[in-house]
Amino acid sequence: MRESQTAEARPYHHGDLRRALIDAASRLLEAEGPSALSLRAVAREAGVSPAAPYHHFKDKGELLDAVAHEGWDLLDAALAKAKKEAPSPEAAMNNLGVAYVCFARENPALYRVMYDTARDREDLPDQMQGDKDSAYCKVRDTLIEAGADADDTLDLELATTAAWCSAHGLAEMAGFKQFDHLKEACGGEIAFFRSIFRHMGLVPHHHAD
Amino acid sequence: MRESQTAEARPYHHGDLRRALIDAASRLLEAEGPSALSLRAVAREAGVSPAAPYHHFKDKGELLDAVAHEGWDLLDAALAKAKKEAPSPEAAMNNLGVAYVCFARENPALYRVMYDTARDREDLPDQMQGDKDSAYCKVRDTLIEAGADADDTLDLELATTAAWCSAHGLAEMAGFKQFDHLKEACGGEIAFFRSIFRHMGLVPHHHAD
């Protein structure tokens, strides 16, 4: 075995077909949209026969899982960046929401694959909800920093979930034509996002605000 | 032409194949899920040849559109009922949200078809957003009744949109296993929905509340 590869890479026959297939799928997804993402097209794009992928993925679903996994990683990185760059916890909450929706708007096909695979299994990936420093925990911790009661765990989890649902809802709605005039009236799409978030009670209510 | 049929009905060869196809599709959708909804399967279910549907729908997408259309009608009816039965405007806002999410949870496959077709065309149906008494207007009017400033149209539209996004986000998230323990802690799924909505600023902030 060669030593120049990272842990998950597999330098076999083709070099690393698994990697090549995921990249080809991402490329196709970006270029042609989700409906063009057939196993055969991915194999074609990677330059192998239609049956080759079956040596690296159980079926088409498992390939989509891998694509989605990379998507969640990207989303998590975008959220981490948004949180790190925020000057205050309150700003961090807003920026997290904006970063989330912007990611979905900039990668609509990928975002769709991510949630489609998750809904099929009724299970969010660990990157978003399970791990110690998952995106969910990022939001929850930011809420605490912004003044939420860290001891009322139920209320805290509900607030985190509410924020998440709101962001996802906006992310899916933002693509509809019907809201174009609102984006314009707000002075741009991001300003629209901020306005919407202002109407959703994401940040804990400081009664002395 | 006979006169005993309603405007859209077509009593031809089969009787009313268009109607039968939509019903067959709905039946399949409910029984087998969205992935089983092939044109051929629908034709099989309706007892006709695979090519027969093409005399009533341009392509598969148009059949799904018709199925989705019926779904939006059902959703609209559920929202109208929720609004009518609410004792106060504030309660109406909450009940609208709960009714929306309950509909999505009770008809997950249909709800998915509804939004998939809408997203493909980046356009919400008139039933929800365009018509004079669309669901959007129902929510907006309820917000006014609950104390929102009817003259600040931009803010009002933003509030309505925010409420809608929140409900849709929750509707899609509610299916994930990760939130099962929250539903339990809240004392049931509907109580969970209400708790989440409480964390989202749906109702206008009465400073003298």
Place this chain on the structure above:
DNA sequence: CAAGATATCTTTACGGCGTCCAGATTGAGA
């Protein structure tokens, strides 16, 4: 009521899809 026009439905066919299987090829370890 007869006859042509028209809408409906079936048959057949094509290419693309996901997937499986048998065989060829190639790299790894004894």
Place this chain on the structure above:
DNA sequence: TCTCAATCTGGACGCCGTAAAGATATCTTG
């Protein structure tokens, strides 16, 4: 070097969406 297992190819199967041509029943018109 030889063997073996992993990797890849070629071909096949049944399903899919869709189109074209022919059969059939209904509507319209005279």
